[in-house]
Amino acid sequence: MFNTVFPYLLTGISVGGQYALIAIGYTMVYGILRLINFAHGDVFMVAGIVMVYLNASGIPLWLSIVLTLLITVAIGFSIERIAYKPLRSAPRMSIMISAIGVSYTLQNLVLYITGGLNQFYPKIPFISNSVTIFGASTKMVTLVTPVLTVILVVALVMLINHTKIGMAMRAVSKDFETSQLMGIKINSVISTTFIIGSFLAAVGSMLYFTNYNTVIQTSGAMPGLKAFVAAVFGGIGSIPGAVVGAFVIGICENIIKGLDIILFKAGITTQNLGLATFSDAFTFALLIVILIVKPTGLFGEKTTDKV
Amino acid sequence: MSQNVLKVENLTMQFGGVVAVYDLCMEINEGEIVALIGPNGAGKTTAFNCITSVYEPTNGRISFMGKPIAQNSPHKKMHFTYAGTMPDAFRGKHVHLTPDKVTKLGIARTFQNIRLFGSMTVLENVMTAMHLRRKSNMFTATLHLNLAEEHYMKNKALKLLETVGLLDVQDEIATSLPYGKQRLLEIARALATDPKLLLLDEPAAGMNPQETDELSAFIKRIKDQFNLTILVIEHHMNLVMEISDRIYVVDFGKLIAEGTPAEIQENPAVIAAYLGGEDE
Amino acid sequence: MRTKKINSSTLWSALVIALVYVGVFIAEQSLPSTSMLFTVLKKGATYALVAVSMNLLNGFTGLFSLGQAGFMLIGAYTYAILTIPVADRMNVYQYYAGGLVQFAMPVIPALIVAGLVAAVFAFLIGLPVLRLKSDYLAIATLGFAEIIRAIFQWNKLGALTNGSNILREFPTFNDFNIVNAEGEVVVYLSTTIPFLIAGVCIAIIVLLINSTYGRSLRAVKDDEVAAEAMGINLAHHKQLSFCVSSFFAGIGGAMLAMYQSTIQAKAFTSAMTYEILLIVVIGGIGSITGSCLASFLFVACSEWWLRFLDQKQMIGDFEVPLLRNGFRLVVFSIIIMIVVLFFRQGIMGTKELPDLFGRKKNLKREVKA
Numbered sequence: 018m019f020n021t022v023f024p025y026l027l028t029g030i031s032v033g034g035q036y037a038l039i040a041i042g043y044t045m046v047y048g049i050l051r052l053i054n055f056a057h058g059d060v061f062m063v064a065g066i067v068m069v070y071l072n073a074s075g076i077p078l079w080l081s082i083v084l085t086l087l088i089t090v091a092i093g094f095s096i097e098r099i100a101y102k103p104l105r106s107a108p109r110m111s112i113m114i115s116a117i118g119v120s121y122t123l124q125n126l127v128l129y130i131t132g133g134l135n136q137f138y139p140k141i142p143f144i145s146n147s148v149t150i151f152g153a154s155t156k157m158v159t160l161v162t163p164v165l166t167v168i169l170v171v172a173l174v175m176l177i178n179h180t181k182i183g184m185a186m187r188a189v190s191k192d193f194e195t196s197q198l199m200g201i202k203i204n205s206v207i208s209t210t211f212i213i214g215s216f217l218a219a220v221g222s223m224l225y226f227t228n229y230n231t232v233i234q235t236s237g238a239m240p241g242l243k244a245f246v247a248a249v250f251g252g253i254g255s256i257p258g259a260v261v262g263a264f265v266i267g268i269c270e271n272i273i274k275g276l277d278i279i280l281f282k283a284g285i286t287t288q289n290l291g292l293a294t295f296s297d298a299f300t301f302a303l304l305i306v307i308l309i310v311k312p313t314g315l316f317g318e319k320t321t322d323k324v
Numbered sequence: 325m326s327q328n329v330l331k332v333e334n335l336t337m338q339f340g341g342v343v344a345v346y347d348l349c350m351e352i353n354e355g356e357i358v359a360l361i362g363p364n365g366a367g368k369t370t371a372f373n374c375i376t377s378v379y380e381p382t383n384g385r386i387s388f389m390g391k392p393i394a395q396n397s398p399h400k401k402m403h404f405t406y407a408g409t410m411p412d413a414f415r416g417k418h419v420h421l422t423p424d425k426v427t428k429l430g431i432a433r434t435f436q437n438i439r440l441f442g443s444m445t446v447l448e449n450v451m452t453a454m455h456l457r458r459k460s461n462m463f464t465a466t467l468h469l470n471l472a473e474e475h476y477m478k479n480k481a482l483k484l485l486e487t488v489g490l491l492d493v494q495d496e497i498a499t500s501l502p503y504g505k506q507r508l509l510e511i512a513r514a515l516a517t518d519p520k521l522l523l524l525d526e527p528a529a530g531m532n533p534q535e536t537d538e539l540s541a542f543i544k545r546i547k548d549q550f551n552l553t554i555l556v557i558e559h560h561m562n563l564v565m566e567i568s569d570r571i572y573v574v575d576f577g578k579l580i581a582e583g584t585p586a587e588i589q590e591n592p593a594v595i596a597a598y599l600g601g602e603d604e
Numbered sequence: 605m606r607t608k609k610i611n612s613s614t615l616w617s618a619l620v621i622a623l624v625y626v627g628v629f630i631a632e633q634s635l636p637s638t639s640m641l642f643t644v645l646k647k648g649a650t651y652a653l654v655a656v657s658m659n660l661l662n663g664f665t666g667l668f669s670l671g672q673a674g675f676m677l678i679g680a681y682t683y684a685i686l687t688i689p690v691a692d693r694m695n696v697y698q699y700y701a702g703g704l705v706q707f708a709m710p711v712i713p714a715l716i717v718a719g720l721v722a723a724v725f726a727f728l729i730g731l732p733v734l735r736l737k738s739d740y741l742a743i744a745t746l747g748f749a750e751i752i753r754a755i756f757q758w759n760k761l762g763a764l765t766n767g768s769n770i771l772r773e774f775p776t777f778n779d780f781n782i783v784n785a786e787g788e789v790v791v792y793l794s795t796t797i798p799f800l801i802a803g804v805c806i807a808i809i810v811l812l813i814n815s816t817y818g819r820s821l822r823a824v825k826d827d828e829v830a831a832e833a834m835g836i837n838l839a840h841h842k843q844l845s846f847c848v849s850s851f852f853a854g855i856g857g858a859m860l861a862m863y864q865s866t867i868q869a870k871a872f873t874s875a876m877t878y879e880i881l882l883i884v885v886i887g888g889i890g891s892i893t894g895s896c897l898a899s900f901l902f903v904a905c906s907e908w909w910l911r912f913l914d915q916k917q918m919i920g921d922f923e924v925p926l927l928r929n930g931f932r933l934v935v936f937s938i939i940i941m942i943v944v945l946f947f948r949q950g951i952m953g954t955k956e957l958p959d960l961f962g963r964k965k966n967l968k969r970e971v972k973a
Contacts, residue, residue, distance in 0.1 A: 456835030
């Protein structure tokens, strides 16, 4: 039993960590702008494409990694400045539509550049290596991801709790208008949020695509949506919540992918039920259940509307 | 003997640890104009929101025409943090209607921070408020088989606009009107729901002195014309004293006085609340 | 006096619409049926219906729903499953022994059933979901569309849905053409009939919006608290709008199936919903006329007018740079972003066709948050 479930669990934890890195970008942006940044998943995908092209240009791998991080951050920053900042006083629906527009644009841009073909992700030494633990063979990235995720999250939480910009972020997410009146430079806080979010998405993309090998223009859509669900599940605006949510979703989704085999080996079913079809749908079912049962998520705070 | 239109018993509204309304008791009889006054933040609008079911009271009972429209007692988590009185008096029956049901029973209101339908004309705003008494269903309405009803709605809306003096601006966008006229439109819209009890939340706010003067006569007039009972929140004391049969005074969520305008003017607790007594 | 003015502008609008229909019919008889124009008109009519149904939710009820692709999928599948000729079923459902359904319905009743099934699904989904506020509603409806997509691909339901295989052989738009005994087309109706179907559906939505129910929906959009205080039952009216919108999205999905002649569940992605949302935005959120115009513009640009951007173009000996496969979509995305950022009112704002003929009532209707 353990031997059947373990590989799926292992992949789940790894994917969960990668989702977590994306989910933080969603949850931070939502916390501050009350915006579902639909383009965030595509920023994650673009980071993958940038890495592919940089590596193909023949520069050393370490330089490609650094440049990928920098370029992704620059893209995230520019998206906010170009597509969201002009709409700051517009109704929320307008910004969300703008985000969908950006997502559409990024996908089409990548389609144009790559010709719509799968791009092979470069092998990053060490994390691309194969290892065998408890009889399950996997890539090193599976083991690296959770560790790296935890380190980055701890660093981020320290940043938010112990630095001036972190304090500003907390203030802005509590009350946008008041913090503006208190002299917080709202634009730089928002930019910082996008920079951190994009940085983490870029790290996530390196881990994720090392795992999955190929990148295409639609690669970011599903992980993006799932990471957002993770953020909602954990209570939107809460970073630990997003991380927990991401791990839950990553693990559940991979268990479902293997559920047929697991059930079969355990002798519960005798035929293939095709349950793997529902590995994506499960995430959304979870989302709907959590929204109905506890709309504020696991760690979210309750807010009341004033009449 | 006049009938009890609205009865509020031991109403407590608590948000987390903040008690916005504390053990409020009121009775309003048919045909009366009653004022609810108090300093800013005293919980007047919260009381309105409880009466119209926007909020579910933490404790207490509200009855309209003898029937409970809200009844609750502190339960679940609130049981431990409840700071009001009589936590067990209203246990058992739990009543919480949606606001539209309350309106349908015959309570209409206006809003302190005007809430007109911004994408609609003045006339459409009033007609929208008649939707709840419609006889047509979705199919007859969609296929425009309810022309007679539409006609009736429109005529009635025009009559109401005439009553409040907004007939000439019927095709303007509601939110483009000056403040005073928007307040009048809110009243017309509330009247369109055929209420027995009308709740006015600061109807004079934003009106100029002349409009305020006209308002008191206007309120009395619509009371007679539409057979209303009126509960009004207001800060203009001249207006309050002129129109009210009785006055309730609240401060920090608590009822501190009730009586006729003359009694209230003499009441030391009221004077203290408004001018700042030593006991604060 | 005022009523007369409305009447004259309405009459003018009706005249314009009638002329469009006559134009479409004449064009269809006189131009070769392979002309790009008809592709645009057929797909445009389909998208117009779906865009208008989405506008009913987003623009007139203020419900930001992103489930449209899911309801289109339900409509498309219902239509296909009900209309594939019995003789062809063995062939289509080759992995599922001819499938479960062994009858075929006429087209128009099947379209209505397609809408009804979508509406029933919408009703069930709406019960829990419509309580959610703005962006949570958006993400929940998006999630439901994904769940529906997964269910329709599940091989255990293959006897009904053909699993992840395509459905085909059902009647398409071309079957509306009237043919003589030799199989030659006598009267071309393959564009006119879709126009009529979409037109009737859109007309019903317009009538709904202009009824007392439509006013209430707009009230819900403007201010939920005030609408409720005026006796409008929020849950009931949101549910109503959601079901009606899904009904027509279902019919739109069925029309899309007819247009494409084959369907597969995996094509109904959230990207499809985004496309329709962008059409609504380009047309103007809250304008039916805008949604219709934008649909045709959108389809014409993506299928026809901007096609040249995807091929190498030579001006004399000079090869225009950048032009290759995919460039059209890049240009297109940029145009959309410009509209979203700088022309937020879209083509029409909240104006409708009669407003263009002097009905000035709505001209000042600016939506401000």
